[in-house]
Amino acid sequence: MRMYGLLLLGLLLAGCGESDVQTQIRRAVAIEQGDECHLCGMVISRFSGPKGEAYEQGVEEVRKFCSTRDLLNWALEPENRHARQEMWVHDMSEVPWDKPDDEHFINAETAWYVVGSSQTGAMGPTAATFSDQAVADAFASEYGGEVLTFDQLTLGKLNQNNHGTH
Incomplete structure (x- = not known):
């Protein structure tokens, strides 16, 4: 009887088709030398500071x-809120500001954000991202800014802190 159960389980698993593969969680990928920003078209690797990645449903x-900042401006736009699936940002507690390592992406929706700091990224101010609130608090103490969760972020907050404290 046990053999039939294993055989049935094998058949059920074999029946999992492409639709199940499409619903699997995707992962962040390495940022290559010539990759361009989805929002502004600039070459990503030319800039310091944390970067972001996202998958849209069906893409x-x-x-x-x-x-x-570009990731969040895209993600928080009303027309993109429903389409975004997985999003990642660099964990800046694990990587140098000048050249973030793609081995240290974290889930953007569980990250801690520091907006309005004096640290800059592509085209000026950006949101520093961390996996740990205590590290985000320490960063804000040193460089200024406000510590927020993903759910507290709004386009208004991102853009009001557009100029940082240089």
């Missing part, structure tokens, strides 16, 4: 962004 290609 196979990952969207790459030259800064967390």
